[in-house]
Amino acid sequence: MNRTRTGAVAPTHASRGLGVRCEEVVHIYRADGTDVVAVRGVDLVVPAGERVALLGPSGSGKSTLLAMLGGLLPPSAGRVLIGDDELTGAGEAALLRMRAHRVGIVLQGAARNLLPYATPLQNVRFAQRSLSRARRREVMRPDELLDALGLAALADAPVPQLSGGEQQRVALAVAVANAPGLLLADEPTSQLDHPSRDAVLDLLDEVNRRFGTTIVVVTHDPDVGARLGRTVTMRYGRVGQEGRHGEQFAVVGKDGSVALPDTVVADWPPGTEVLVERDGDSIRLRRRDS
Ligand code: ADP
Ligand code: MG
Numbered sequence: 001m002n003r004t005r006t007g008a009v010a011p012t013h014a015s016r017g018l019g020v021r022c023e024e025v026v027h028i029y030r031a032d033g034t035d036v037v038a039v040r041g042v043d044l045v046v047p048a049g050e051r052v053a054l055l056g057p058s059g060s061g062k063s064t065l066l067a068m069l070g071g072l073l074p075p076s077a078g079r080v081l082i083g084d085d086e087l088t089g090a091g092e093a094a095l096l097r098m099r100a101h102r103v104g105i106v107l108q109g110a111a112r113n114l115l116p117y118a119t120p121l122q123n124v125r126f127a128q129r130s131l132s133r134a135r136r137r138e139v140m141r142p143d144e145l146l147d148a149l150g151l152a153a154l155a156d157a158p159v160p161q162l163s164g165g166e167q168q169r170v171a172l173a174v175a176v177a178n179a180p181g182l183l184l185a186d187e188p189t190s191q192l193d194h195p196s197r198d199a200v201l202d203l204l205d206e207v208n209r210r211f212g213t214t215i216v217v218v219t220h221d222p223d224v225g226a227r228l229g230r231t232v233t234m235r236y237g238r239v240g241q242e243g244r245h246g247e248q249f250a251v252v253g254k255d256g257s258v259a260l261p262d263t264v265v266a267d268w269p270p271g272t273e274v275l276v277e278r279d280g281d282s283i284r285l286r287r288r289d290s
Contacts, residue, residue: 017048018181056234104175
């Protein structure tokens, strides 16, 4: 692959990354009189320029949380801040501007992200259509982006002729085309083989390094989590645990609750009474003898 290596160039725009802050964020889907509480109080801080993988079983609220970070779904309660801007209560015009200029989003289902009858090259050019001349010189060129993702030979093929995995990579190229301050990607490697997945991860690295882009990726792939460095694992609409460079941490919630590792939960079902014994900096948990 003929990639442009830009690691040696000083990142002149490293400060452009947008941090994320969620405070007690809740989302409830209301459908036919039944409520589904998809996100039940998430507190999460992602500093500008950080790279995070959102993990967790299917149905745990990952996509819902990501959509709220992108201003695509309003929180039912709580606050979401992107950079200094509070999304809660922001008007549709402000949210559209944010998505057009500062936040790149890849939704689940690659085709939803693309102009269907255009080519990959046209899709990327369209994403860059409103850049100023000065900005255009800073961002990655369309051919450079498509080449980095192994799509150079398909640049002029109509999108419907591309495979799911190819469309998925075009969607990512479109999402990073404006060198956004924040990239939100929902399962961007789910349809990719390992070489394509690694090309995607290399591009995320490059965008993060070159533009300071904060990256939040929903994934099922532990290897993707390992590459990004920080993992946030969701369970039942809450942040269950965090991993940093391979070490796993339980997270204390606002109500003092701590999510136990799955291996412990298997032996201690909900309702188990646990004695908490404190010994200096250490805390031991002991099941009540029945
Ligand atoms: P994940 O991405 O972790 O698989 P989701 O955020 O898609 O989880 O879903 C969280 C919960 O919300 C699930 O119980 C799911 O069934 C429900 N849900 C998702 N989208 C909708 C919707 N549009 N209407 C009703 N319920 C939904
Ligand atoms: Mg999902």
